[in-house]
Amino acid sequence: MEILTDYPERLEEHEFVYLAYPETPDQVREFPLEKVRPHKGILLIKLEGCEDRNMAEEMRDMIVQIPLEEAVPLEEGEYYYFQVIGMEVVTEEGEPLGQVTAILETRANDVYVVQGPKGEVLLPASEEVVLDIDVEEGRLVVHLLPGLIKEDG
Numbered sequence: 001m002e003i004l005t006d007y008p009e010r011l012e013e014h015e016f017v018y019l020a021y022p023e024t025p026d027q028v029r030e031f032p033l034e035k036v037r038p039h040k041g042i043l044l045i046k047l048e049g050c051e052d053r054n055m056a057e058e059m060r061d062m063i064v065q066i067p068l069e070e071a072v073p074l075e076e077g078e079y080y081y082f083q084v085i086g087m088e089v090v091t092e093e094g095e096p097l098g099q100v101t102a103i104l105e106t107r108a109n110d111v112y113v114v115q116g117p118k119g120e121v122l123l124p125a126s127e128e129v130v131l132d133i134d135v136e137e138g139r140l141v142v143h144l145l146p147g148l149i150k151e152d153g
Contacts, residue, residue, distance in 0.1 A: 018066065034048050118149055
């Protein structure tokens with residue numbers, strides 16, 4: 001499995017994992033976790049009930065999840081990707097920019113991919129740009145630096 005967490009070593013602490021396809025995240029299947037081991041930059045996992053390659057192939061492209069209450073507690077101002085993806089994005093003046101559809105990881109900082117009325121907008125996840133993230137409201141308020149949005153004309 002591809003590693004998407006900063007804490008892959010913690011996976012083996014879990015008794016169960018939950019799998020879902022990205023396009024149907026609410027259709028989750030629970031699996032007892034038997035074994036986890038690192039292998040060449042990925043994790044090999046053994047799930048109870050998954051006894052052969054054909055069964056494993058049926059799970060290709062699924063996302064492995066754990067319950068939020070079992071996740072590593074975050075520091076203030078930190079957010080899980082799933083909390084940010086789907087948020088509505090507005091400028092500090094209240095102008096709607098669209099919705100966060102993806103997060104790109106870069107060496108400097110993450111970049112929020114926003115799709116909306118101005119097309120695709122790439123916003124650095126920096127303190128200079130992101131003014132407020134309200135998880136409960138599902139809203140991200142940003143300060144647009146010059147050049148972040150293509151101007152009409």
